[in-house]
Amino acid sequence: MNAKMPSDLDIASAATLRPLVEVAADLGVTEAHLEPWGRDVAKIDLGVLDEPTQAHRARYVVVTAITPTPLGEGKTTTSVGLAQALGGTGHRAVVCLRQPSMGPTFGIKGGAAGGGYSQVVPMERLNLHLTGDFHAVTAAHNLLAAMIDNHLHQGNKLGIDVRNITWRRVLDVNDRALRTVIVGIGAREDGLVRQTGFDITAASEVMVLLTLATSLEDLRLRLGRIVVAYTVEGKSVTADDLGAAGAMAVILRDALKPNLLQTLEGGPAVIHCGPFGNIATGTSSVIADLVGVRGSDYVITEAGFGADMGAERFFDVKCRVSGLVPDAAVLVATVRALKAHSGHWTIKPGRPLPDGLLDENPREVEAGLSNLRKHIEIIQRFGIRPVVAVNAFPTDHASEHDVVRALCDELGVRCAVTTHVADGGAGARALAQAVVEAADEPSAFRFLYPLDLPLTDKIERIATEIYGADGIDVSPAAAKALKEYERLGFGELPVVIAKTHLSLSSDPSRKGAPTGWRLPVREVRAAVGAGYVYAICGDMRTMPGLPKSPNAERIDIREDGSTTGLS
Structure with a gap:
C-alpha cells in the first residue's frame, strides 16, 4: 500500500453502500428473511435454509496461507478481493468471514474487515460490536461458570472435584492480569475460594460450538454436552447436569443467525462467529456457508493462519459437520513473508520491518520457498487443488514474483499476483480466473484420518x-x-x-x-x-496481553460521533 493511499477507515467511510435488501437478493435471500440492525447490517433468519435452493451446486473455495509473519499476510483482504473480482466478472459470489475480536482490534493486530479497496463495510460496525454476537457468547459462557460456582456453594450435590474444574471465564478484551485469578474471596456467602482464570471470548468453546452448530436444535444439544468438570470418581460433569444449557441456548438464539454486510463493491458478505485459529478451529460458521451455497455461484470462506492450522481444521472438522466438499483452496503468500522464512530476518509485532527486507532480493525469496512448497503439499494431501495468490505490495519487485511463479510452474500449480488492496476487485481478476479454472476440475477431497482412529x-x-x-x-x-x-x-x-x-x-x-x-x-x-x-503443544496463551503501545491509544471519537484511528 503506497503512502498516498487513504487509510482503511477513510476508504470505508467514503463508501456509498447499496440497500441491503438488494445485496440480500443477490444471495437469494428475500426481505422476509432479513432482520435489520440499523441501515447497513442485518441478521439472516435461519428459515432461509428451508427455502428451495438453486438447481446447480455452488463452488466452495477456502482461503488459507503460508506460515504468517506477526503482521499477517492478507487472507481476509484476498478473500474480499477475490469475491469482488468474481462478482465483477458476472459470477454470483459471497464472502463468508469471521467477526473480528475486539481484543486484537484494540491490541496490536487491529481489526479484520479487510484492507484498502477490498474491505467489508460498514467497517466500523464490523470491528466494534456488530450485532452483539460476541457479547452473547461471553454471557452464555459466563452464565455456565457462575452456575458451577453456585452449585459448589449450594452443597455440590454432583460431587464435583474442585481441583478438576476445566471451565474458566471469558472476556473479549486482551487482559493478561486475568489469566489466573482467585474467586470467592470474602465472606462465606461469597462462594468457595478457588483458583481459576479468564480466556478471551474468541477462545471459548461456546464460540466454536456456535460456529459448528447447524440448527437451533443442534446448538441446544451441543451446549448440553459441554464438559465443565469431573467428579472425584472421574465422571464428566456437563452443562446439562448443571441445568445451564437451556438458558445458554436462549442467550445464543439470535447469535446463531449470521450477519449480512457487503463488500466495498456491493457484493454480499456473511459475517459470523470468530474462533481463534491457533487454539480453536479458526473458521467462520457452518450456517454462513450453508446460506452461501444455496444462493451463489462461488462461496469464498477463510481459515485462520496457515494451511497447517486453519485449513487442516477446515477440512477435518468443519467439512465433516457441514457435509460441504471444497472445490479449491487459495494459498496466500507475500514476498516479505517468504524472505522471513529464509531464516535471515526477524519480524516482530508492532515493530518496523527490518532494514533491507524490502530491497529487491530474489535469492531471499527463493530461500524461503520451502515453506510455500510445504503448504502446497498440505492442501494437496486433502485432494484439493491449490491456487497460489501472491498478495502484492508496492514495495515488491517483479523479479521476486517471478521466483514464486517458477516454483508453481515446477509443481504444476496455478499462481496469480493480486493487487486487490490498491485496486479492489479489478486487481484480483487474474486470481479469480485461476480459481474458476481450478474449481471446475473434478475434486478428489479426502479427510486426513478416519474418526475411529485412536x-x-x-x-x-x-x-x-x-x-x-x-x-x-x-x-x-x-x-x-x-x-x-x-x-x-x-x-x-x-x-x-x-x-x-x-x-x-x-x-x-x-x-x-x-x-x-x-x-x-x-x-x-x-x-x-x-x-x-x-x-x-508448547506454551499457548488463551488470554492475550496488550502491547506497549496498543491500538486503543490511537482510537478516539469526534464531535460528530465518527471514529478516528481504527485500523
Whole structure:
C-alpha cells in the first residue's frame, strides 16, 4: 500500500453502500428473511435454509496461507478481493468471514474487515460490536461458570472435584492480569475460594460450538454436552447436569443467525462467529456457508493462519459437520513473508520491518520457498487443488514474483499476483480466473484420518503428515487424559492441535519447513460440546496481553460521533 493511499477507515467511510435488501437478493435471500440492525447490517433468519435452493451446486473455495509473519499476510483482504473480482466478472459470489475480536482490534493486530479497496463495510460496525454476537457468547459462557460456582456453594450435590474444574471465564478484551485469578474471596456467602482464570471470548468453546452448530436444535444439544468438570470418581460433569444449557441456548438464539454486510463493491458478505485459529478451529460458521451455497455461484470462506492450522481444521472438522466438499483452496503468500522464512530476518509485532527486507532480493525469496512448497503439499494431501495468490505490495519487485511463479510452474500449480488492496476487485481478476479454472476440475477431497482412529494416532498423523514432525512426545499427564477420554467415549471425535501459528513446528523461531523435530504434547483437553479433543503443544496463551503501545491509544471519537484511528 503506497503512502498516498487513504487509510482503511477513510476508504470505508467514503463508501456509498447499496440497500441491503438488494445485496440480500443477490444471495437469494428475500426481505422476509432479513432482520435489520440499523441501515447497513442485518441478521439472516435461519428459515432461509428451508427455502428451495438453486438447481446447480455452488463452488466452495477456502482461503488459507503460508506460515504468517506477526503482521499477517492478507487472507481476509484476498478473500474480499477475490469475491469482488468474481462478482465483477458476472459470477454470483459471497464472502463468508469471521467477526473480528475486539481484543486484537484494540491490541496490536487491529481489526479484520479487510484492507484498502477490498474491505467489508460498514467497517466500523464490523470491528466494534456488530450485532452483539460476541457479547452473547461471553454471557452464555459466563452464565455456565457462575452456575458451577453456585452449585459448589449450594452443597455440590454432583460431587464435583474442585481441583478438576476445566471451565474458566471469558472476556473479549486482551487482559493478561486475568489469566489466573482467585474467586470467592470474602465472606462465606461469597462462594468457595478457588483458583481459576479468564480466556478471551474468541477462545471459548461456546464460540466454536456456535460456529459448528447447524440448527437451533443442534446448538441446544451441543451446549448440553459441554464438559465443565469431573467428579472425584472421574465422571464428566456437563452443562446439562448443571441445568445451564437451556438458558445458554436462549442467550445464543439470535447469535446463531449470521450477519449480512457487503463488500466495498456491493457484493454480499456473511459475517459470523470468530474462533481463534491457533487454539480453536479458526473458521467462520457452518450456517454462513450453508446460506452461501444455496444462493451463489462461488462461496469464498477463510481459515485462520496457515494451511497447517486453519485449513487442516477446515477440512477435518468443519467439512465433516457441514457435509460441504471444497472445490479449491487459495494459498496466500507475500514476498516479505517468504524472505522471513529464509531464516535471515526477524519480524516482530508492532515493530518496523527490518532494514533491507524490502530491497529487491530474489535469492531471499527463493530461500524461503520451502515453506510455500510445504503448504502446497498440505492442501494437496486433502485432494484439493491449490491456487497460489501472491498478495502484492508496492514495495515488491517483479523479479521476486517471478521466483514464486517458477516454483508453481515446477509443481504444476496455478499462481496469480493480486493487487486487490490498491485496486479492489479489478486487481484480483487474474486470481479469480485461476480459481474458476481450478474449481471446475473434478475434486478428489479426502479427510486426513478416519474418526475411529485412536486419539493419539490422530494427533501423530497431523504432526507427521501436516507439520513434518518425526513423531510426537506425549507427556504422562496428556497420555493419562487421552486414555481417560477414550474411556469416556470421546475417542471418535476429531482432534485440534493448539500450537504456535508462526512456524510449522511447535517452536515459533523455526522458519521455512523444519525437519528433524518432534511435536511435544503437553496437555490434552476435551471440547465435547464443540465436538473435538484438543492437544496443547508448547506454551499457548488463551488470554492475550496488550502491547506497549496498543491500538486503543490511537482510537478516539469526534464531535460528530465518527471514529478516528481504527485500523
